[in-house]
Amino acid sequence: MRTLLNKHALITGGGSGIGLAIARRLYAEGCSVTLLGRxxxxxxxxxxxxxxxxxxxxxxxxxxxxHPLDVSSPSSWQDLLKRCGTVHVLVNCAGITQRSALMKTPVDEVDELVGTNLTGTVLGCKYVGRAMLLKSRSRALLPRTTTEEEGVTAEGVKEKGVIVNVASLLAQKGVVGTSVYAAAKAGVVGLTTSLANEYGRSGIRVNAVLPGYIETDMTSGLKNPSILQQIPLGRFGTTDEVADAALFLIKNPYANNCVLNLDGGLSAV
Structure with a gap:
């Protein structure tokens, strides 16, 4: 497992809930963290x-x-990256929830749900991924062969960064009133698996964690006996438990295209 000492992480949605828990865990590991949110x-x-x-x-x-950031705005990402220096870790955790049937969900709310939960993650992967590659290449002053350009050594591709996307169990499990949110989070899973191949060859690992019901402001009011009975472990998870999962995906050097369910077994029901 690789050390995070003196590394720099960006965390969207870092002001509260799961994002804050991940930020605290990375900080405890010696990492510098930049919290991003609106x-x-x-x-x-x-x-x-x-x-x-x-x-x-x-x-x-x-x-x-x-740093205040609108994750769905390309210019907001570009401005951030002009200011924040080298980035080693990106955690895409910004998200907003939905609690309405599709037919009753206003179109502007659909746009906001997709913009925050999916487009924001796409843009983060695009702009930060590019910055990771450019920063890595700028350190080399001598001409390199094609193989060296890709960073391939006897030990494999040299790591240039890691991305963790926080999706949701709802990407895989249908729940009434969450259709747009679920579609966006399913898109995050598809993005992750595609980029694990596309970016992995250049030295950027891409993984996802799919939390189930976690005790946050987003799940307030949902903790009732009918839901708890569905979860094999009989309880909601904690943000620190999600942070543990994210830390594993960040530190394990062979973790690429890991889609890690963390739901107390609910995905098995």
Missing amino acids: TEATLRQAQSLIVSSDHEENDGVKRVSY
Whole structure:
């Protein structure tokens, strides 16, 4: 398992819930993290929570930064990458939920659901993936052969970065009132498997974690006996448990195209 000491991670949706839990875990591993989201006040509060949880580090503020970002905006991504320096890890965790039948879901809400849950992930993979490759290539000053250009050695392709996309169990399991959200998250899974092949050959690993019911603001009000009875483990998961899964996908150097269900066994029902 590779160290994250002195690495830099971008986390969309890093101001709360699963994104914040992943950010805290990466910070604890020695990684510098940049929290990304739409609301600056939320990001600032998340930064304070992460830094205040570490009583030994004096440089905590330097290792935790934030940047307001509209994930569905190409120009917002381009502006971010002009400012943030080298990126080793991208976690696409920004998401909004849906609780309405398709026929009752307004078209502008459909656009927002797809824009945040799918387009934002596509754009993150596109722009950050490109930056990972360019930063890696800019370090080399001497001409290289075709094989060296791709970073192939006796040990395989040299790693240039890693991307973890947070999808959802709903990408694979139909639940009434989540059709657009589910379609977007299924798109994230398809994106992940395609890029694991496309990017993997250039040294960028791409994986996905598919959480089931996790205790966050998005699932508030859903914790009732009928749902709990469906889950073989009989409970909702925690954000820290999702962070554990994301950390494995980030650190394991042979993890590419891993689509990891984390749902207490609900996908088996």
